[in-house]
Amino acid sequence: MPEKVNVALAQISCKVGDKKHNINVMKNNIKRAKEKGANLVIFPELSLTGYLNRDLAYELAEPIPGSSIYSLEETAKKENIYIVFGMPEQSEKAHAVLYNTAVLLGPDGLIGKYRKMHLPTHSVFEEKRYFRLGYEAPVFETEIGKMGLTICYDMFFPEISRLLRLKGSQLIVCISASPAVRSRFFEVFTAARALENTVFLAYVNLVGVENGLQFWGGSRIIAPDGSILAKANYDEEDLVIGTIDYADLERAEAFVPTLRDLRPELFNSLREQAEKL
Amino acid sequence: MKLTSDVLKLDLPSVENRIKRFVKDYVEKCGADGVVLGASGGLDSSATAALASLSLGGHKVLGIAMPEEETYDVTDIQHAKLLAKKFDFNLQIVDISSTLKACFQSLPIYDVADKLSKGNVKARIRMVYLYYYANKLNRLVCGASDKSEIMVGYFTKWGDGAADISPIMDLYKTQVRQLALHIGVPAEIVAKPPSPRLWPNQLAEKELGIKYETLDLILFGLEHFMKSKEIAEQLKLPIKLVEDVKRRWLVTEHKRRLPLTTKLGYRTIGKDFRLPHKPY
Numbered sequence: 400m401p402e403k404v405n406v407a408l409a410q411i412s413c414k415v416g417d418k419k420h421n422i423n424v425m426k427n428n429i430k431r432a433k434e435k436g437a438n439l440v441i442f443p444e445l446s447l448t449g450y451l452n453r454d455l456a457y458e459l460a461e462p463i464p465g466s467s468i469y470s471l472e473e474t475a476k477k478e479n480i481y482i483v484f485g486m487p488e489q490s491e492k493a494h495a496v497l498y499n500t501a502v503l504l505g506p507d508g509l510i511g512k513y514r515k516m517h518l519p520t521h522s523v524f525e526e527k528r529y530f531r532l533g534y535e536a537p538v539f540e541t542e543i544g545k546m547g548l549t550i551c552y553d554m555f556f557p558e559i560s561r562l563l564r565l566k567g568s569q570l571i572v573c574i575s576a577s578p579a580v581r582s583r584f585f586e587v588f589t590a591a592r593a594l595e596n597t598v599f600l601a602y603v604n605l606v607g608v609e610n611g612l613q614f615w616g617g618s619r620i621i622a623p624d625g626s627i628l629a630k631a632n633y634d635e636e637d638l639v640i641g642t643i644d645y646a647d648l649e650r651a652e653a654f655v656p657t658l659r660d661l662r663p664e665l666f667n668s669l670r671e672q673a674e675k676l
Numbered sequence: 677m678k679l680t681s682d683v684l685k686l687d688l689p690s691v692e693n694r695i696k697r698f699v700k701d702y703v704e705k706c707g708a709d710g711v712v713l714g715a716s717g718g719l720d721s722s723a724t725a726a727l728a729s730l731s732l733g734g735h736k737v738l739g740i741a742m743p744e745e746e747t748y749d750v751t752d753i754q755h756a757k758l759l760a761k762k763f764d765f766n767l768q769i770v771d772i773s774s775t776l777k778a779c780f781q782s783l784p785i786y787d788v789a790d791k792l793s794k795g796n797v798k799a800r801i802r803m804v805y806l807y808y809y810a811n812k813l814n815r816l817v818c819g820a821s822d823k824s825e826i827m828v829g830y831f832t833k834w835g836d837g838a839a840d841i842s843p844i845m846d847l848y849k850t851q852v853r854q855l856a857l858h859i860g861v862p863a864e865i866v867a868k869p870p871s872p873r874l875w876p877n878q879l880a881e882k883e884l885g886i887k888y889e890t891l892d893l894i895l896f897g898l899e900h901f902m903k904s905k906e907i908a909e910q911l912k913l914p915i916k917l918v919e920d921v922k923r924r925w926l927v928t929e930h931k932r933r934l935p936l937t938t939k940l941g942y943r944t945i946g947k948d949f950r951l952p953h954k955p956y
Contacts, residue, residue: 415952453950454943525950579694608701610953613694634697 402646404543404570407432407440408618408639410631412607415449416459418467422447425484426474428638435640438543439481443574443605443614444551445499447486450576451609456529460489460497464509468502475504481543483603485550485574487530488514499530501548501574503539511539513548517556523578523612524552538566544645551575554588554602557595564596564658569645571596575604579615579634586617594625597651597658599643606636623651677900679893679910684850688858695843696731702841703732703816705954710736711818712809714802714836715767716873717741717755722865723856724820724844726763730859734764740809742802745773747873755865762860772801795874799835807838816840824849824888827895828921829928830880836872837931848892886917894921 409428414420425442432440444450447467448459461467467486475482482504490496499515514533518526536559538547547563547570554560554573563571571592577585585602593600600621605614618631620641629641652658677683703711711728714721721739728737741756743749753769760767779797780786787793803817810817819839821831823846831837844852849870856866870880870888881887886894890911897907904922908915930936934946943949 415954449952451952453952455952528950608698611698613697634693 400542400544400645401438403642403644404439405435405437405640405642406570406601406620406629407435407437408601408603408620408629408631408637408641409440409442410603410606410616410618410637410639411442411446412614412636413443413446413449413605413609415451415609416455417449418447418459421449422467422470425471425482429474429478429480429482431638432640433478433480435638437480437640439483439601441572441574441601441603442482442484443603444485444501444576445487446484446574446605449609450605450614451612452487453525453529456487456497457495460487462489462491463500463502463512465489468504468509472504472508476506476508479506481505481510481541483548483572483574485576488512490531497530498533499526499550500533501550501572503541503546503548505541510541511537513537513550515550515553516559517552519552526552536562536566538563538568540567544569546570546572549573551577554585554592557592560592560596560598560600564598568598569648570599570601570643573600573602575602576614577604578612582615582617582633589619589621590625590627593621593623594655595657597623597648597655599623599645599648601641601643606634623648624654677897677902679897679902679907681850681889681893683896684848684854684892686847686851686854688855691847691855692727692730692859695727699728699731699818699841699843702954703736706816706840707814708816709814710738710816711841712738712740712806712813712815713818713820714806715739715741715756715760716820717749717752717759717865718868718873719849719856719861719866719870720820720822720825720844720852722755722759722861723852723859724818725759725765726856726859726861727843728818729763729765734766736815737763737765738809738813738815739765739767740806741767741769742772742805743769744771744776744798746876747798747878749873751868752873755862755868758862759865762862770805772798772805775801791875795872795878796832796835798874799832799872803835803838810840818843819845821845822849822852823847824892824895825880826932827898828884828891828924829931830884831872831931832874833931848895849888850892886921891921894918895925898922898925 488498488500501513503510516533520527547568589602603618606616620628631637631639817839819842904918908918
């Protein structure tokens, strides 16, 4: 495994409901990222379809693997690159059961997926109306490091990032579709999740306007000490590459040893209290 | 939360950019050649016209001033002209007096003393003119309603409330004033007392019975789930005044929605038919 990995933040704008267009945009960005030396390219939440699909989600969702995965697998193989993107996933067993899913592809094809565990259903968000909750937070061992995936609102909950870190993640990827009024939340949460777990965190947000919502971009790579290694522009499409050096993990763990100082006995108490809320 | 005028302060460059981006994006996605809007010479329509021009370029903005005999005010026309010149958009002046006269004459139950029903016709005739221009010129109708007026239902249903986009509808009146000054709308327009011009000497604050500075803080509190009692105590207002504003907000929800129907089918328009705006 290389010590240093080049991560491309592909901050794109999507056409709602137009998978063909969005796949073309993704392929174009993958090619450009590869030319710039990227090992991994990350796209926003639901980048296959756009975010606000509403009832169209039922016809846009695909099983995994499915035709869009096959199409992007070809690109991953051809460019010898890792890709993370978002899509509405259709259950194989019950076709109207959908998940908001992040997919990881590699040079050998599909590696795995993560189904969003925290679905926002408040304010302008209506995800529980369409999606089923995910129940697993897998960590993927790849040639470019151990990686865990999260999606947007998951950042508000420290448990999932912690779980991924305890399972061995060196890099946590968060794909997002966050509207502008929430930028200050994500700027804080992404830094906090990286720092409290001494882990690299790559956050990629959507840009563009959907249904009057303006997505703010501001994608970033955060080092285990909380510093920002790379940052995309706000409010416009951008492709930014940052280099992560896994050797920094050990230095960060020694400097602020949050993993050493964890108090596992608190977790039972957390569960008890959360159930009684 | 402390309800003071500070809560209504805006990050003006950011808000300006977001509105400009929203207008440009939607007009482009619709394949429209620009927007038409009512150019009354008042604050809201001037701020909207200025933002649209800054967003799209003045050549894609057409302001229509629609004076009529009863409420004619030469200052309004002067202000509309001043703004069009400053923001470099086209302005047409269309007198709607004869249309209104013909409309009233053809109404079998027309009642000259019922100024509200009569006034609403004026707002709706203006809407008809705007949509004619929009259809004819492949443009969108750009509304100029603000959040204060929409929340308390101080607009004509399917009249000035009818539009394809309403760029300033998430800003309270006092916030529109801040933004208008920031983008360069002349101060004399910003300072003018708001009026829908539905009948002579009609003034919004007099009719509403409250100053916008107070109304906006009450509405801001309601928006943020504050209880009437708390709002009244903080603003040192009679609870009845706050309750009256809250009641106006709640009873006018019908003006902000599609027509109500009863559910009969599998998916019903306005209820559980949920589609994205302009998916392609």
